[in-house]
Amino acid sequence: MSELSKLEHRDSFDIPETELYPYYDPTPRQKGSYRLEDFIIQRTLGTGSFGRVHLVRSKHNLRFYAIKVLNKARIVKLKQVEHTNNEHGILELVQHPFIVNIWGAFQDCANLYMVMDFVPGGELFTLLRRSNRFPDPVAKFYAAEVALALNYLHTHGIIYRDLKPENILLNHDGHIKITDFGFAKSCRHTYTLCGTPDYIAPEILLQGRYGKGVDWYALGVLIFEMLYGLPPYHQPDNNTILLYERISRGPLHIQWPAGFGERAKDLIIHLMDVEPTKRYGNLHRGAQDIFAHSWFAEVDWDKMTKREFTAPYMPQITGEGDASAFECYPEDNASLTYGQAALDPFGYAFPGFEYRAPSAY
Structure with a gap:
């Protein structure tokens, strides 16, 4: 759905995945x-x-x-x-x-x-812009639900390739629904150059072969944007050349805001690693490295999957x-x-x- 609003917003390995918290209906x-x-x-x-x-x-x-x-x-x-x-x-x-x-x-x-x-409930993008930034527990809630959805897609051989707040909708109960699968693809690897500039992984820019790691990279960008209000390499003048240069240099060159949590920072750095083979989600333990990270320490993943937690924001639906x-x-x-x-x-x-x-x- 949000694909149709991009003008108003932002234009858009051989290790088996561990099936963590698979959803079965x-x-x-x-x-x-x-x-x-x-x-x-x-x-x-x-x-x-x-x-x-x-x-x-x-x-x-x-x-x-x-x-x-x-x-x-x-x-x-x-x-x-x-x-x-x-x-x-x-x-x-x-x-x-x-x-x-x-x-x-x-x-x-x-x-x-x-x-x-x-x-x-509309787009998470709208809520984030209205809030400017999310408190740590709020960002963690949405990031956890997104991580579960991405892991589900990956265990079914699907790369999503267009994660961003515009493509995350809020249901009547405040839980998320990922939408806009126009860039999604059923494959282990692909070569297509696509995505939204702020969320494009370095390997996509190189126009070489890439896989599900691009989604985990985008999760790192999303967490940063939720906690700060803007993506880590955002260019206010839409200078994509400079943007892509910064993406290629990697997260060690991010200018971290004062007071940014160390646990969140550590997870983002591991998710946005320039080298896909060193990126969380692409290592031997697959998504387990993400779910077990200290930033998510208080998350009960089984309850999260079953939507047993109350959402931090309830849309005002009449x-x-x-x-x-x-x-x-x-x-x-x-x-x-x-x-x-x-x-x-x-x-x-x-x-x-x-x-x-x-x-x-």
Whole structure:
């Protein structure tokens, strides 16, 4: 979802992983067969170069969902077909309490539609900017939930590749939901240059082979940003050349703020190590080095996985369809163009999306 708001925010080894605290749900979600007329479109939650995200309500079960609408011609033009199909396929595969659910996907002549959870608390980015920075226990809570989600993805062979506060949503109970899997990939290693500049790991900049270590690097950046308010190498003038130079030099050159906790500092340094083979999460014990770090000493990981801790911030939600945590966007009558009959030269490119031609309505 937050992928569609990047203009408003920030543009975006052979050792087996130890399966720590794996999440298993014996009652997997039931994915349905949907079409556009099953929903009442309420408002826009986000916009971007490919389309927009709408808050919708089902005419059948009256539940609220978020529908991500992507224009097929724009996806093809910008060469994002693989990323789009990856996002859909991975969301179909995963199920975890800290990852947004997908309930179904379909297409018509012009657009793709992904029916997902509506997560009403808005972005962690918004809460962080409003707070300026988080106290240590608050940052630790969100970092722990993110670490559990990343470990789950890695044990299923998935690299996320776009961790940042904009892609972490807050549910009605204050717990997180990671969203926007447009850069995620099912593989052990890849070479693609992608991500958000402040969060890109050094090995991605070298355009060589990299793996899940880039996600653990991004976790280090996230912890720093939550505790300080800005990423460690942030350039206020958007000078990416200088930014990438500082990333390449590594965390030993970070200018640490006064009063920054030593335990948090130690974990960040180990997560952001320039050498992937020396980085926490990539060593022999895998994610255990992260979960067992002294900064997380008071965290009961089993209870954290089961969401038995009370979240530090409870979104002010007045009802199930309350979207007040999201920015207001001009509607521009965009939804009136959905489902119209037209030539469709690109339907073949998205085989995972059930085809719903206008004549089917």
